[in-house]
Amino acid sequence: MPGMPGSTKAMAGFTVGSLVVVTAYTVTLGSSGWLWFTWVVLGLLTLGVLVTRN
Template sequence: MAGSTDGSTKAMGVLTVGGLVTVTAYTVALGSNGWLWFGWVVLGLLTLGMVLSDG
């Protein structure tokens, strides 16, 4: 069905947004960590790939 996403894609999206909130909170509290941001970017790209492959 066009425009709908599968449950695993929604879960990945929630994980990506949660990861962004976590990495941002860590950065504010303890300072920037490049590896955390790199990991979040990789997670975001994987999520984007899943969203695009569902279409």
């Protein structure tokens, strides 16, 4: 993602990493609505930061 500030890039990386963790949790232990809800909120926050920074 060229041109992104370091903090935005870190937030995007954290969001993708948390998606991997939530997916692994779901596969291993079963779905958790709160985990997915939290990830969606984090994803929307990240998207909002990306839109406002560009």
